[in-house]
Amino acid sequence: MKTIKSVLCVLFFMLSFVTSAQDLGPIVQNVNKATDVSGLIQVRSQLERFVMAQPQQWLAEYYLAYVDVQLSFRVPDKNEKSKYLSEAETSLNNLSALKETDKSEIYTLKGFRLYALIASDPQTNGPKYSGEIMNAYGTALGINPNNPRAVILSALFKNDMAKFMHQGYDNFQKDVDKAATLFANESKTVLTPTWGQNWVDYALNKK
């Protein structure tokens, strides 16, 4: 009997190993580790496979869009940039069709993609998308005022705009502090978006 038990145990272990290989967790960890173009392309391909295999998993599609935005910052060529940004748009559109997603996170990522679009060609896209960006972050914060990513990205964008207008954004420090606290208290699971701490660091260094 004991043998059966131990054998079953081993078997269970083996089977669970088989399913965990299909898991999103390690891939998400790779997302946070990837820093250069080749690393991002590598993890992008993993996410793409995952999305194709399990299209109902919103987080995979979400991270695919996020990685595409990251790639757009890092590839030098303008055409490449716009290819990744249009892929990210497709993913974000697919996400709107899914149920049981975190809408606040999706709107934040929408705003972040538009920010990347402006970064790729500020002269043309700045006036074109700045209204839409504010709208996206505003909607994200409307759904969840404590979304740390929405808080910090919105603060940074408002601050940049105010600077452009030769004015100051009065709540900047308050927002950055709020985002820092929210990030510190965020549970770091692989089942929810966790990126964005670096933007707080960036905001703190900037001053």
Place this chain on the structure above:
Amino acid sequence: MQHKMKKIQLLVLLSFAAVLSSFAQLHTVEGKVLNQQSNPLANANVFIKGTIDGSITDSLGYFRFTTSQQGEITLLVRLLGYADLTVQVPEKKLAGLVLKLRPDNITLDNVVVTAGNFRLKGNGQFGKMSAVDIVTTAGSTGDLYHSLRTLPGAQMVGESGKLFIRGGDSNETQTYIDEMHVLSPYTTTGDNIPVRGKYSPFMFEGINFSTGACSSEYAQGLSSVLALNTKDVSPITKIGVNASTVGMSGGGTQAFEKGSVSVNLDYQNLKPYYTLFPDRMNWIQPYSLFSGSSQIRFNPNQRTVFKTFIGYDRTTFIQQLTSSDNLTTRDFGMKNDNFYLNSTFQRTTESGYKIFAGAAFSFKNQHIDNAVIPADTYRDNEWEIHLKTKVTKRFTDFLRLNVGMENFTRHDETTYSYSSTVHSDSINHSIGALFATAIFNINPNLYAELSDRMEYTSINNLWNSNPRLALSYNLGGVHFSGIIGKYTQLPENKYLLLNKKLLDEQCIQYVGGVYYEKKDKVYRIETYYKTYRDLALQEPAVLNSEGYGHSKGVDVFFNDRALIKNFEYMLAYSFNLSKRKYQEYTELSTPQYATMHNASISIKYSIPAVKSILGITNRYASGRPYHDPTKDGVMNSTTGFYNSVDMSLTYLASKKVIIYASASNLLGRQNVYNYTYSADTNSPGGYRKTPVIDSSNHFFYIGIFITLSGKTAYDVSNF
């Protein structure tokens, strides 16, 4: 018991072995991914469909991964810019795979450069010029049509404001909004005061300006087509107002999850402006325009778009005119009402069919008192219904098809009354057409487009076939393109009203060009030759279709956005030779509107330090031909050249306030467009010569745009 136990043990062991063996028997899948030219493709994602087993290719196109899948596998290869490739691979052939990818539809459809087609390109993500680009171009005075005149192919006809393209008349250019025809896209103005476009450039996302050789789906444009696309979605709820030297307007958009509704109201009155800056005209009641429009958009899902646009406008003014013959005066009084409704539906099916259906209704009612002589009345009542449907589908990498049909129903009635005499003319007719275009991607660098448009015009009971062929070749980024095509158009209504048997006017165009685009620089050079026949000709006793003519020339364009940071400049030059015997030109001669040389230089400079965009445009055109009755021959003289330096300044006063100012003709040069001659009563047989000039040397526009709603910024609120 012992026996049973053994059995279970065996069973468990067996299944355990099965699981183990699945790990033990890992298969290696290995090979390379190439493009059609057998060059390696890096970063292609190669994996087994439905699993996460896979890898990406290296810089030499190689991939290699292991899988526990048994038996035949289905491989999927994905790479941005290429079509997905699915292949079945038997278990025994998992090594040494060679997989070839083809460019995807988007890539196939985008690489094409067609001669004569001017897609206004910013470097924006989707390659289209934005409204901001238009209004910040100096000389545009915020108007779409005026800004297009800085592009090559357009001729400077300062007193008109309409588009005259490549030696063609302005009525040879048609405007389409969302693929549907617009009967009267321009405002109504007084004598020699340039018209403007009725629609705010902020309404449009895509502006495609074809200076010739347009697609077979656009009708009744012998020389060019302006195809405008409204925005598909408007995600921002906003409201705003603006006040300017010519009037005020306000409007807003309410965005919903699956659509939006926009409303805009505009009132213009030039009385205050003329009080400050009097012009040469004698206004009894200065120009005033009221317009209201609304746009409704609905996107039930990603693949479907419904759009409806409704616009109404009313123009009124009374202008005192002096007849050149006997110096009597009359109060030319204009009332003009317009209504436009445009509704379209677009859907892309799962299987890749793009279906379009649309309906448009244009209505115009014009009433003029003292139109030609004191105490007369002229009325014009015109409407058009345009129905259109089309289907587009890419069948293979090699072939894309676009087929459709459309119908125009038109009515025009003019009534002229003077004391007790009333003269009335009317026409009711229709134009029906079938059109088809086949686009062949012969190889990645060579592309051909073959199209035809079969059109029936009921008024003269004639069928016309308009075959066209376009070829485009890409040689290492330099695009060569050539087009031969036939275009037809009914004569202007003023001639059709007098003779319903007039033939459809015909034009055959030959266009060739070279295009090169690199790193924020665009170079284009195009040459064309057009022959016209069956043009309406007013001979002394008879109105017939014996008119003919030709037009030839070269257009050059250069745009550089990256020479200096924040600085952009654009050069355009057009050379044109145009001769026609048509309408009132009873001998082959250069029409009054055609100029041989047209050149413009536009610069834009963003100055972040003062939150401003400065634009300066200089436009030059050689002299206009005119007819001097004291000399021999027709169109025997030429006016002096045209030159105007225009400036515009866009200033972001705060994130909710934009101030826009523009001034035309800074140097104050008096440009002469034409001379009119009238019999001189003081010296019999002599003539009095009057120049046709601008109503004032300068035009100043200062506007303030204020956003009232919370979230948006730097955004003009109309639509």
